Amino acid sequence: MNDETHAPQKRPLTLRDVSEASGVSEMTVSRVLRNRGDVSETTRERVLAAAKDLGYVPNKIAGALASQRVNLVAVIIPSFSNMVFPQVLSAISEVLDNTPLQPVVGVTNYMPEREEKVLYEMLSWRPSGVIIAGLEHSDASKAMLRAAGIPVVEIMDTDGRPIDSVVGISHRRAGRMMAEAIIKAGYRKIGFLGTKMPLDHRARKRFEGFTEALAKAGLEVIDQEFYAGGSALAKGREMTAAMLARSPEIDFLYYSNDMIGAGGLLHCIDAGIDVPTELGLAGFNGIDLLDGLSMQLATMDSCRAEIGRRAAEIVARSVDVQAAETGGAHGERIELSPTIRRGETLRLRPAHGDYPE
Amino acid sequence: MNDETHAPQKRPLTLRDVSEASGVSEMTVSRVLRNRGDVSETTRERVLAAAKDLGYVPNKIAGALASQRVNLVAVIIPSFSNMVFPQVLSAISEVLDNTPLQPVVGVTNYMPEREEKVLYEMLSWRPSGVIIAGLEHSDASKAMLRAAGIPVVEIMDTDGRPIDSVVGISHRRAGRMMAEAIIKAGYRKIGFLGTKMPLDHRARKRFEGFTEALAKAGLEVIDQEFYAGGSALAKGREMTAAMLARSPEIDFLYYSNDMIGAGGLLHCIDAGIDVPTELGLAGFNGIDLLDGLSMQLATMDSCRAEIGRRAAEIVARSVDVQAAETGGAHGERIELSPTIRRGETLRLRPAHGDYPE
DNA sequence: ACACAGGGAGATACCGCTAACGAAACGCGA
DNA sequence: TCGCGTTTCGTTAGCGGTATCTCCCTGTGT
Incomplete structure (x- = not known):
C-alpha cells in the first residue's frame, strides 16, 4: 500500500x-x-x-455506453408518504437483489406532468425495464413507454388498458366487495370519507365501485367528505366527528385509507360510540402499522408485497428473455384478489332490528 | 406526423x-x-x-460520459419503513428540484456491508455528491467516500468525526435533554423500551445520553426491553404491558421512537392508567402522523426536514462551486437543536409527594 | 518434429454524445 | 465594395469503458 x-x-x-x-x-x-x-x-x-x-x-457510465447494457429498473410511484409504496418497493428490491438488476425510484406526487418529466428523465438513462404505478398516464408518457422498447409493468391497478404487463388488483371490485360486505352486515346509512385527490385514480375507482354496489342494493352514500394535507390520523378524527354531528343517522363509515379510518376509530372510542354495533367502520390497505390499536379496523388487503414481487419478477424474466432471444416478451396480466380483513369494526350479521333482504 | x-x-x-x-x-x-x-x-x-x-x-449515459458531468446525488439511507427517512428525502428532493441535480436513493437496512455495496454501486455512476445517513461507516466505505472527490454530507447525526460535511442533531444530547426533562418533572423510576438494532447508532447514542444524564442525577434505568420486527404500535403495546406487569413501580417510560411510544400510550389509555400523573411517557422523532391520538405523546423533534434541506443545499452549493472554481468546498458542520414537544404525557412539575432536588 | 487446440492477453473499433474550435453566412458602417 | 464582428452551424476528437478479433504461447498427440 x-x-x-x-x-x-x-x-x-x-x-x-x-x-x-x-x-x-x-x-x-x-x-x-x-x-x-x-x-x-x-x-x-x-x-x-x-x-x-x-x-x-x-465507471458504469462508460461501461453501460460501451456494452449497451444498463442494469437499472425504473420504478415510478406517486408518493412516499403513503406507507403503501415503500412496501411495494421493498418487495421489488428483494426480488431484484437476486438479479443484476437494480431499482431506481422516481416520485410523481400524483401529478401527470411530473410523471412525464420523471419518466423522461429515467428513460434517458436507458433502464432495462420500467415499473410504474397506475394505468393512467399522459399521451406523451404512454408514447415514451411504448417507444422505449423495454418491458413495462404497470402496477397496483388492473382497471384499464395496460401498455405492456400489469400487476395489481381491481380497485373497482375492491370497492364493490366492501360495499357488499357492509350491506350484508345490515348497515344502511353509509358515509364516505376520502382524500381530496382527483388524480388518485385508484381511490376514485374504489369509490366508484363502492357506490355502484350500493346503488345495486338501492342505497347511496348519505354523506361524504374529502380532505387534503395534514396528519391523516387527526383528519380522520376531525372529519368523523364532523360528519357524525352533521348526519347522526349514519351507521357506517367507509374510509379511503386505513390511516383516516384509524383516526375515525379513535374518535369513536373516545366518544363512547358502540363500534361495530351502533356504527361500523372500514378502511383500505391493510397496513399492519395499525395492528396495535385498541380495536382492529376492518380493511382490505391491497396485496402490496405480492404486487411488487410479481412485477419485479416479470421485469427480471423479460430482461433475461431479451438477452437470450431477440423478441421482446409479451405483456402479462396478473390480477390479484384483495381479501377483506373484518377486524372488529364490521359486525358479522345484521343487528337486531335491521331488515336485510 | x-x-x-x-x-x-x-x-x-x-x-x-x-x-x-x-x-x-x-x-x-x-x-x-x-x-x-x-x-x-x-x-x-x-x-x-x-x-x-x-x-x-x-441518452444521458452518453451525454454524461462526454461531458464528464452527472447530475445525480446519491442519497443513502438505512430504511424506508421508518417514516423518518421519507421525510428527509422529500426535503432533499424539494431543494434539488430547483437545481439540475437529481437524487437517487439507496437503502442499506442498517447493514454496513450493504452500505458498502450500495455506495460502491452508486459511486460507479459518478454522482455529483453523496448524502449519507450516519457517521459510522466501514473503512472501505470511508475510503471510497474520500477518494470520490465529490461533496459528501453525512446526515442525521453529529456525534462523531465527519468525512466532509455533516448536518444533524446530537442524539446523545437529545437523550440527555429528554432525561433532564423527565427528572425535572419529578419522575424517578424510569424504564426504557427500544429497538433491537445494535447497528442503529443514533438510537444507541440517544440511549447512552439518556442513561448518562440519569446517572448524573444518581438514577438509572430500572427496566428495559428491546424488540425487533412486527408492527411497532402492537409491539409498543405488548412491551409496555409486560414491563408494567414486571416492574410496577415504574413511573416513566422512554421509548426509542414515537411509534412504539404510541403503542404504549394506547395500552395505558385502555388500561386506565393515569397519564401523565401516575405514569409519564415519551418517544422520539416528532412524527405528525400521530397527531390524531387521544393524547399527545411527549417527544422530541428530530429536525428531519431541516436536515434534508440543509444537506441538499450544501451539495447544491458545492457542486456549483466546483463548476466555477477548481478547489472543492470545505466541509461544513451544522448541528441542529432538537426541541422537546411536551405533549400531554409528560407532566410539567413534580407531582405531590415527590422530592425533587 | 510439427500441426493444432485452446487458454491468456493485447489491439482496434466503436457506444452516443459533447467540448472546443473553426468556418460559413449575415449584417452593417466606412 | 470591403472589412470585421456576430450569429449560426459543422468538424474533430475524445469521454472510459467493452465487444470482437487477433496473436502468442503452451502443451499434446502422432
Whole structure:
C-alpha cells in the first residue's frame, strides 16, 4: 500500500491507472473486474490488488455506453408518504437483489406532468425495464413507454388498458366487495370519507365501485367528505366527528385509507360510540402499522408485497428473455384478489332490528 | 406526423436519427435539446418537432460520459419503513428540484456491508455528491467516500468525526435533554423500551445520553426491553404491558421512537392508567402522523426536514462551486437543536409527594 | 518434429454524445 | 465594395469503458 492511497486525487481514476499499476492491458483489467473471460489466477490477483490499492471504482457510465447494457429498473410511484409504496418497493428490491438488476425510484406526487418529466428523465438513462404505478398516464408518457422498447409493468391497478404487463388488483371490485360486505352486515346509512385527490385514480375507482354496489342494493352514500394535507390520523378524527354531528343517522363509515379510518376509530372510542354495533367502520390497505390499536379496523388487503414481487419478477424474466432471444416478451396480466380483513369494526350479521333482504 | 411514430423501433433512436430527420448536424440537435449555444429559432423549432415526432429521448449515459458531468446525488439511507427517512428525502428532493441535480436513493437496512455495496454501486455512476445517513461507516466505505472527490454530507447525526460535511442533531444530547426533562418533572423510576438494532447508532447514542444524564442525577434505568420486527404500535403495546406487569413501580417510560411510544400510550389509555400523573411517557422523532391520538405523546423533534434541506443545499452549493472554481468546498458542520414537544404525557412539575432536588 | 487446440492477453473499433474550435453566412458602417 | 464582428452551424476528437478479433504461447498427440 503506497502513501497516496488515501490522498484525494484530482484526476479521477480510470482503467488505465489500474492497468499501469498492475502492468497489464486495460482490457485485462476490465475482464478481471467483471469476472469475465479467461484470465490467469496470477494476473487476476495482481489486478485485484492494484484496483483495491488505488481505490478504483469502475465507471458504469462508460461501461453501460460501451456494452449497451444498463442494469437499472425504473420504478415510478406517486408518493412516499403513503406507507403503501415503500412496501411495494421493498418487495421489488428483494426480488431484484437476486438479479443484476437494480431499482431506481422516481416520485410523481400524483401529478401527470411530473410523471412525464420523471419518466423522461429515467428513460434517458436507458433502464432495462420500467415499473410504474397506475394505468393512467399522459399521451406523451404512454408514447415514451411504448417507444422505449423495454418491458413495462404497470402496477397496483388492473382497471384499464395496460401498455405492456400489469400487476395489481381491481380497485373497482375492491370497492364493490366492501360495499357488499357492509350491506350484508345490515348497515344502511353509509358515509364516505376520502382524500381530496382527483388524480388518485385508484381511490376514485374504489369509490366508484363502492357506490355502484350500493346503488345495486338501492342505497347511496348519505354523506361524504374529502380532505387534503395534514396528519391523516387527526383528519380522520376531525372529519368523523364532523360528519357524525352533521348526519347522526349514519351507521357506517367507509374510509379511503386505513390511516383516516384509524383516526375515525379513535374518535369513536373516545366518544363512547358502540363500534361495530351502533356504527361500523372500514378502511383500505391493510397496513399492519395499525395492528396495535385498541380495536382492529376492518380493511382490505391491497396485496402490496405480492404486487411488487410479481412485477419485479416479470421485469427480471423479460430482461433475461431479451438477452437470450431477440423478441421482446409479451405483456402479462396478473390480477390479484384483495381479501377483506373484518377486524372488529364490521359486525358479522345484521343487528337486531335491521331488515336485510 | 408519420406513420412510424408509434411503431416500436428495433434500433434505438440516436441524435443521428433526429439530425437526419431535421436536416441539421447532430451537434445542432444536441444544442437544441440542451437549450445551449446559439441556434436560430427556425432550426430550433424544426429540430424540436423532429425530436418529438420521433419520440426521441436523449441518452444521458452518453451525454454524461462526454461531458464528464452527472447530475445525480446519491442519497443513502438505512430504511424506508421508518417514516423518518421519507421525510428527509422529500426535503432533499424539494431543494434539488430547483437545481439540475437529481437524487437517487439507496437503502442499506442498517447493514454496513450493504452500505458498502450500495455506495460502491452508486459511486460507479459518478454522482455529483453523496448524502449519507450516519457517521459510522466501514473503512472501505470511508475510503471510497474520500477518494470520490465529490461533496459528501453525512446526515442525521453529529456525534462523531465527519468525512466532509455533516448536518444533524446530537442524539446523545437529545437523550440527555429528554432525561433532564423527565427528572425535572419529578419522575424517578424510569424504564426504557427500544429497538433491537445494535447497528442503529443514533438510537444507541440517544440511549447512552439518556442513561448518562440519569446517572448524573444518581438514577438509572430500572427496566428495559428491546424488540425487533412486527408492527411497532402492537409491539409498543405488548412491551409496555409486560414491563408494567414486571416492574410496577415504574413511573416513566422512554421509548426509542414515537411509534412504539404510541403503542404504549394506547395500552395505558385502555388500561386506565393515569397519564401523565401516575405514569409519564415519551418517544422520539416528532412524527405528525400521530397527531390524531387521544393524547399527545411527549417527544422530541428530530429536525428531519431541516436536515434534508440543509444537506441538499450544501451539495447544491458545492457542486456549483466546483463548476466555477477548481478547489472543492470545505466541509461544513451544522448541528441542529432538537426541541422537546411536551405533549400531554409528560407532566410539567413534580407531582405531590415527590422530592425533587 | 510439427500441426493444432485452446487458454491468456493485447489491439482496434466503436457506444452516443459533447467540448472546443473553426468556418460559413449575415449584417452593417466606412 | 470591403472589412470585421456576430450569429449560426459543422468538424474533430475524445469521454472510459467493452465487444470482437487477433496473436502468442503452451502443451499434446502422432
